[in-house]
Amino acid sequence: MSKRVLITGGAGFIGSHLGDLFLEKGYEVKAYDNLDPQVHGEKASRPGYLNKEIELIVGDVRDPEAFSKALKPVDILVHLAAAVGVGQSMYEIVRYTSINTMGAAVVLEEVVKQKDHIQKMLVASSMSIYGEGLYLCPSCGEVTPKLRPSAQLAERKWDMLCPTCNTPCTPAPTPETKPLFPTSIYAVNKRDHEEMFLAVGDAYEIPTTAMRFFNVYGNRQALSNPYTGVGAIFASRLLNNKPPVVFEDGGQSRDFIHVSDIAKGCLLAVENKKADGLVFNLGTGRKLSIMDVGKAIASELGKPTDDFIVNNQYRAGDIRHCYADISRAEKILGFKASTVFEEGVSELCQWVSSQTSTDMVDIATDELKKRGLTR
Ligand code: UD1
Secondary structure (H helix, E strand, C coil): CCCEEEEECCCCHHHHHHHHHHHHCCCEEEEEECCCHHHHCCCCCCCCCCCCCCEEEECCCCCHHHHHHHHCCCCEEEECCCCCCHHHHCCCHHHHHHHHHHHHHHHHHHHHHCHHHCCEEEEEEEHHHHCCCEEEECCCEEECCCCCCHHHHHCCCCCCECCCCCCECEEECECCCCCCCCCCHHHHHHHHHHHHHHHHHHHCCCCEEEEEECEEECCCCCCCCCCCCHHHHHHHHHHCCCCCEECCCCCCEECEEEHHHHHHHHHHHHHCHHHCCCEEEECCCCCEEHHHHHHHHHHHCCCCCCCCEECCCCECCCCCEECECCHHHHHHHCCCCCCCHHHHHHHHHHHHHCCCCCCCHHHHHHHHHHCCCEC
């Protein structure tokens, strides 16, 4: 008999891709999702991209009765459901912590009640829990700085300085062992997810793995959600013939991983016993500057690549650089991202061109500004 998997957040961007892959591998898939209007639009119904073979149960992760029913005949639980806007999490603190941390608490209590049939749990964590990535200082070696001091940022000096000797330092791949310094409510919630799932998994002997996703991009990302990742934001702006707004000087970098690789990494972790009890980075190991990402998207969409608004401001809590050390996922899971950014961005742009999106970025930026969260 095929194994049954329940994906919370299964109607979303990452969840729907993971659902497709599970189906392809012969699993039976159910999605549990609240079809959040910020992501799916007002009066949302089942998204057209969701595979017809996936059973969709519309429900909130904080509703124990609905979730308990959805979990009943399941072998594997993948918990992706979360409120995901980093900036928004800094002013909707109660809502975020309720959906994310309390949601996980409700889910886990139901898991404990039904532990007899749950063979594996996988939870989505995030690179955001690291805060800044790992850096190399020419004199001190490896350093793990916290956020750049506000006095430094006030002078518009964007590059990271060694916390010990103040020398400019360079980014290095960030391993899972780097100390965690979450700098937003969202990131704190994600650390909660990881630790709550691993603690319950350990105590009740349910094999559990946490995956730290780096910056995920690809089709089905919610284009009209201003709190989505920078790739979708830039594409949406360009589609609406507005120049992307680049924070700082555009030299900050991230590790952009295509959603299909995230799905592959999750499947590997579900199917490999050696992953039990561990956390894994899921990134590509390559860093790209935000300016280069913007240029690649603009060029693919046939829009000007030199007409960006570089606003020389920063978002509170933003980091300068973080990219993944992928050696643990490589060694234990045999994971390697297979979509290079140049291919992935072309696929992203083809998809974006077929979509209509309302550009909400100005409204969201004003919201942050009003609250002193961009400076
Ligand atoms: C954050 C989270 C990450 C989450 C992602 C998407 C952190 C450290 N990480 O990543 O876990 O998956 O959000 O929710 O909190 N930028 C612009 N212009 C824009 C938008 C963004 O220049 O219009 C810049 C930002 O200043 C930042 C970079 O692009 O330097 C990436 O931003 P974003 O896509 O929001 O993701 P992160 O903050 O890296």
